[in-house]
Structures are given as structure tokens and as C-alpha cells.
Amino acid sequence: MISLNYPIVIYPCDEGGYVAEVPALKGCLAQGETLAETLDELETVKQLWLKTAEKQGRTLPDINWAMEKVKSLSYST
Secondary structure, three states: OOOOOOOOEEEEOOOOOEEEEOOOOOOOEEEEOOHHHHHHHHHHHHHHHHHHHHHOOOOOOOHHHHHHHHHHHHHOO
């Protein structure tokens, strides 16, 4: 299993449950009824995203850059 600690963003859905995403990994998001379910699903999606990127020879985003991106998102709301 690939283990990279990219920052995540979690927010509640209007209809209930939660959405979580890894902003540095375009399209890497998941949703669930509980926080635990959402985070478990996000970990699965993140691992699939990273494996696919590795197979395609894509360069992964720098974790420090990802941290700055999440910080900027949190200040813009």
C-alpha cells in the first residue's frame, strides 16, 4: 500500500453525510454517511488514484505544495 500523507478537506453534505477530498489529487474524493465511513472510502479512492498514477508514470504532487494549497482553500472561505 502506498502511504503519502496528503492533506484532506472534509465538509458536511446538505442532505446528510460527508464529502472528503484530497485537493492535490484531482478528482480524488469520497462520500459517506459517517465521518469514519467517509474517511475509509477516501483512503480506498486515494490508493487507487496513486496506483493509477504510478502505472501511468505520472509525477505525484509535492506534499509541501499540497499543504499550501489546502491552507489557501481554508482562507478563501
